[in-house]
Amino acid sequence: MAAFSSMHCPPSYSSSINGGRNQSFIFSASPRVSVPAKAKHFTIYGYARSKMTDAELRNMVSKTLTCRIDKRENCGEKMGEFLKRCFYHSGQYDSGENFAQLDKKLKEHEDGRVSSGKGWNRVIVEKPFGRDSESSAALTKALKQYLNEDQIFRIDHYLGKELVENLSVLRFSNLIFEPLWSRQFIRNVQLIFSEDFGTEGRGGYFDHYGIIRDIMQNHLLQILALFAMETPVSLDAEDIRNEKVKVLRSMRPLRLEDVVIGQYKSHTKGGVTYPAYTDDNTMPNDSLTPTFAAAALFIDNARWGGVPFLMKAGKALHNKRYSKEIPDAYERLLLDAIEGERRLFIRSDELDAAWSLFTPVLAEVEEKKIIPEYYPYGSRGPVGAHYLAARYNVRWGDVGVEQSPA
Numbered sequence: 001m002a003a004f005s006s007m008h009c010p011p012s013y014s015s016s017i018n019g020g021r022n023q024s025f026i027f028s029a030s031p032r033v034s035v036p037a038k039a040k041h042f043t044i045y046g047y048a049r050s051k052m053t054d055a056e057l058r059n060m061v062s063k064t065l066t067c068r069i070d071k072r073e074n075c076g077e078k079m080g081e082f083l084k085r086c087f088y089h090s091g092q093y094d095s096g097e098n099f100a101q102l103d104k105k106l107k108e109h110e111d112g113r114v115s116s117g118k119g120w121n122r123v124i125v126e127k128p129f130g131r132d133s134e135s136s137a138a139l140t141k142a143l144k145q146y147l148n149e150d151q152i153f154r155i156d157h158y159l160g161k162e163l164v165e166n167l168s169v170l171r172f173s174n175l176i177f178e179p180l181w182s183r184q185f186i187r188n189v190q191l192i193f194s195e196d197f198g199t200e201g202r203g204g205y206f207d208h209y210g211i212i213r214d215i216m217q218n219h220l221l222q223i224l225a226l227f228a229m230e231t232p233v234s235l236d237a238e239d240i241r242n243e244k245v246k247v248l249r250s251m252r253p254l255r256l257e258d259v260v261i262g263q264y265k266s267h268t269k270g271g272v273t274y275p276a277y278t279d280d281n282t283m284p285n286d287s288l289t290p291t292f293a294a295a296a297l298f299i300d301n302a303r304w305g306g307v308p309f310l311m312k313a314g315k316a317l318h319n320k321r322y323s324k325e326i327p328d329a330y331e332r333l334l335l336d337a338i339e340g341e342r343r344l345f346i347r348s349d350e351l352d353a354a355w356s357l358f359t360p361v362l363a364e365v366e367e368k369k370i371i372p373e374y375y376p377y378g379s380r381g382p383v384g385a386h387y388l389a390a391r392y393n394v395r396w397g398d399v400g401v402e403q404s405p406a
Contacts, residue, residue, distance in 0.1 A: 043109045046088045047102055057088040124153045124337055127218055128209055129346075132362060133355040140348045153337045154346040158219040159226075160329030160336075165344070167226055168235070178231070183307045188394045189227065191220045193313040196320050198264060198275065198291070198377065203282035210289045212261075215313040217358045221248070222346070224309055228299055237342040241350060248353035252298040254361045260373065260384040261365065262292035264316035267376035274316070274377035290365075290372045291315045294385035296392060297357075308392040312385060316377040319398075 046057055062083055067075035089105055091098025125143070130136030143152055158164060171177050180186075193215050199206045206214065222244075229243035266276040278285050292314030299309065336344060364370075373382035380399070389396050 043085045043087060045102070045106060045109075046086070047091060049090065049092060051090050052088050054087050058083045058086050061086055120340065121147070121151050122153055122337055122340070123147055123151060124155050124334070126155050128213060129154060129218070129351055130355070131209060131213055133352070133359040136351055136355050140351070144348075149348055150342070152348070153342065154351065155333055155337075156218055156222055156344075156346060157329045157333060159222055159344040160331075160333040162328070164223060164226065165332070167223075168240070171227075172231060172235070182303045183305060186307060188307060188392065189224070189309045190394075190397050191223055191309070191311045192396070192398050193220060194317040194320060194381075194398070195315045196317060196378070198277060198316040199280050199282075201280065201282060203277075203280035206291075207283040207287055207289045210293075211291055211313050211315065212293045212295075212358060212362060216293055216295065216311050217354055218346075220311050220313060221354050221357070224297070224311070225350075228304055228309070230303070235343070237345075240343055241347045245347070245350050245353055247299060247301075248350065248357065250299050250301045251357055252300050254295060254297060254357055256361055256364050256370075258296040258388070259361055259365075260292075260294045260382055260388050261290035261370065262314065262375050262382035262384070263287075263289070263372040264291050264314075264377045264379075265374045267378055269378055276377070277316075288369060288372060292317075292372070292375065292381050292385075294381075294388050296388060308394060310389060310392070310394060310396070312381070312396065312398075314381050318378055318380050 046052075052060075062079065065079050065082070067078070087105070087109075089098075089102045091102060123143070130139050171181060225244040225247045229240075229247045232239040232243045263277050266279065267274050277283070277289075277291050278287055283289070292312075294310070294312040297309045297311065298307070299305070333344060336342075373384050375382045386396065386399075
């Protein structure tokens with residue numbers, strides 16, 4: 001979670017630390033940010049459980065900084081000035097005392113609280129946004145005790161990718177596509193995410209959520225909504241988000257028979273043995289958490305009635321089908337948040353609609369302890385996914401593709 005607070009006095013940015021990643025994004029974006037002179041004297045505060053000094057933080061962050069955005073002279077000088085604005089405080093996420101200590105440090109820089117009544121306050125929240133409808137609603141309720149909806153920026157870095165951003169432009173700026181963008185001319189729509197590696201030590205987090213919550217309920221469903229929404233009144237953030245909500249609320253309830261889940265198992269290839277999901281010592285040996293899922297979804301409206309929207313996401317598959325432009329995506333979204341642009345951030349009613357679609361089937365999978373179909377590490381995934389597509393006379397678009405573009 002990152003809290004952005006702009007005030008009449010110098011603002012501070014508070015961010016949880018992830019290998020210096022968030023700070024490098026802000027540095028890369030900062031040459032493109034147009035802000036009032038007073039706001040240029042900013043500070044960045046990192047907050048996480050790890051013990052670290054300001055100097056250690058700056059050293060870690062310095063290893064990730066480049067001048068790839070602003071390649072003009074004095075790059076080293078700019079980096080030095082940026083690093084002087086980076087500070088760190090260690091604490092637990094559930095400790096009021098630790099946050100009070102952080103607040104005291106922020107006051108030294110801001111002469112006020114993190115949440116300021118003098119300017120704008122924005123909080124960036126990164127997924128998971130709960131793990132079902134109930135926990136998501138509880139998180140939203142807790143946030144709204146202190147913040148208004150327009151101060152909450154739920155970030156999904158997939159929506160910051162250039163290809164996704166261009167989707168709306170491609171569709172709504174080219175009149176030739178509008179009459180073709182419907183069930184009369186589109187037989188099926190496929191959204192595919194695959195990674196050629198497993199959890200690799202992230203099992204502790206992943207085992208609590210699984211691939212449906214981690215990828216399908218947010219990343220892929222967001223792209224589906226952007227693809228399928230009706231033409232908005234304008235490209236204003238609220239008009240776009242209104243149309244996305246309409247799509248999600250028009251979706252047919254997801255049935256268990258339209259879902260296939262899988263989990264990768266150990267496999268030896270070329271003399272190399274790849275581990276099973278449960279070989280990861282950060283999760284239980286009897287885990288049924290899916291590392292693969294495929295689903296057939298339907299939108300019951302005039303434009304898309306009867307068209308299957310096929311989703312597939314998995315780990316430890318035969319190739320990668322996702323973009324490597326995550327840093328650029330985060331930079332775009334952080335810049336949008338600083339500038340107050342909400343178009344690519346998720347609104348609470350949109351989040352509610354997304355969870356309403358997936359929560360019942362997730363609960364059924366877990367209550368019935370559905371055993372996932374096991375597939376070899378590095379394979380194309382469970383055979384059941386192909387039967388699911390065949391049921392709707394569809395062939396997965398990545399079949400026969402050995403290497404996807406970056």
